[in-house]
Amino acid sequence: MAYKRNPMRSERMCSLARFVMSQTFNGANTASNQWFERTLDDSANRRLSLPEAFLGVDVVLNLARNVIDGLQVWPNVIRSRVMSELPFMTTEAILMAAVKAGGDRQELHELIREHSMAAAKRVKMDGAPNDLLERIKLDEKFKSVHGNLHNLLDPKLFIGRCKEQVVDFLSDNVEPVLVKYKNILEEDNVIDGVNV
Numbered sequence: 001m002a003y004k005r006n007p008m009r010s011e012r013m014c015s016l017a018r019f020v021m022s023q024t025f026n027g028a029n030t031a032s033n034q035w036f037e038r039t040l041d042d043s044a045n046r047r048l049s050l051p052e053a054f055l056g057v058d059v060v061l062n063l064a065r066n067v068i069d070g071l072q073v074w075p076n077v078i079r080s081r082v083m084s085e086l087p088f089m090t091t092e093a094i095l096m097a098a099v100k101a102g103g104d105r106q107e108l109h110e111l112i113r114e115h116s117m118a119a120a121k122r123v124k125m126d127g128a129p130n131d132l133l134e135r136i137k138l139d140e141k142f143k144s145v146h147g148n149l150h151n152l153l154d155p156k157l158f159i160g161r162c163k164e165q166v167v168d169f170l171s172d173n174v175e176p177v178l179v180k181y182k183n184i185l186e187e188d189n190v191i192d193g194v195n196v
Contacts, residue, residue: 009063009066009067010063010067013060013063013064013067016056016059016060016063017056017060019052019056020053020056020057020060023049023052023053026045026048026049027046027049030042030045082155083155084123084129084130085130086153086155086158087119087130087132087133087153088120088130088132090152090153090158091132093157094112094136094142094145094149094152095108095112097144097145097148097152098141098142098144098145101144101145102144103142103144107141108141108142111139111141111142112136112142115135115136115139116132118135119131119132119135133149133153
């Protein structure tokens with residue numbers, strides 16, 4: 001299809017990763033057949049499965065690097081998709097804010113459920129935009145939160161500690177490996193993940 005960007009390299013990575021994972025079965029089958037006896041089927045098997053596993057992983061990593069080097073991120077598309085689903089994700093925050101303002105939890109829960117189901121049906125059956133917030137703004141039972149809805153719709157309220165977790169992972173796991181193999185990366189003309 002003319003508009004499609006075929007993820008051939010990613011699909012190849014998945015295929016090779018499955019192949020590498022299948023190599024573990026060779027060892028398990030050998031162990032179950034030979035009962036810890038040192039026979040030639042052990043060494044013959046290892047001579048094939050271990051190098052093929054390493055070669056497979058090498059290709060997967062090279063493909064991953066190639067995919068990442070050409071990665072394009074479209075912030076406006078991401079924002080559009082997040083904002084179309086965000087009203088559904090915000091329902092609990094809206095409900096709790098309305099209850100905190102004195103509303104009846106059971107009654108408000110049922111109302112927000114009904115509004116959510118109607119908005120979801122509109123999105124799924126008609127392909128129409130998500131109108132959940134408009135429904136809530138028109139419902140007098142949620143009047144106490146009408147002026148605060150924009151604050152409840154901040155996507156940052158729904159990401160938890162993901163930013164800190166990414167920073168921690170990079171500093172605790174990725175940076176030590178980059179430091180350890182800095183010479184190899186420099187030989188390969190790659191410094192700090194950027195081709196030079």
